[in-house]
Amino acid sequence: MKKLLITLSIIVAAVLCAPAAAAVTSGHKTVAGHTISVSTDANSYTPKARSIDVTARKTGSEMGYYRFTLQKKVSGKWKDQRFSLVGSFKRATPAKEFYIVNHTAGTHRIKMTIYKNKNWTGVKGHVYTPSFEVRK
Structure with missing residues (x-):
């Protein structure tokens, strides 16, 4: 019984600590000495779909200041x-949402701009x- 409880505890801890699955990720890029992924x-x-969630x-x-901008491929x-979304973060941003109703169908991507100053x-x-694709 003790071994079962230990095994279950390990499994639960692994599931709770696992990173959230992200379908599209930028890979890691170094900007001003920090490795960043979007x-x-x-x-x-x-x-x-209701929204495009970005983190x-x-x-x-160190505090980082950012702007998420939704981009569309045109010609x-x-x-x-x-629309763009701004904020600051130390290790991870909160999830930000671009609502689909405000955008047209097509090929899109997210651009994250990193700033030196808190006034962007x-x-x-x-x-x-x-x-990634947005279909309507």
Whole structure:
């Protein structure tokens, strides 16, 4: 019985500590000395989808300031859409949502811009997710 409880405890701990699955992730990129990755919650969005959820993680505990921008591929070029979401984080951003109802169908990606200052000035660099599809 004791071995069973230990085994179950290990399994529960592994499940609770496992990272959330992300369907599209940028891979890791170093920007200003921090390794950063950006993820969405799916690799395609159907007409029933409500939002595109985006998160980012970084190394280090220094405060980071960011802007998530949804981009759409138009005539072979990436174009910023009119909505962007800003925030600050030390290790991981809270989930941010781009509501599907505000966007058209097509190929999209998320651009994360990292800033030096808390007023979102002084660009340090960008991290991009791979592309994903939005269907309407």
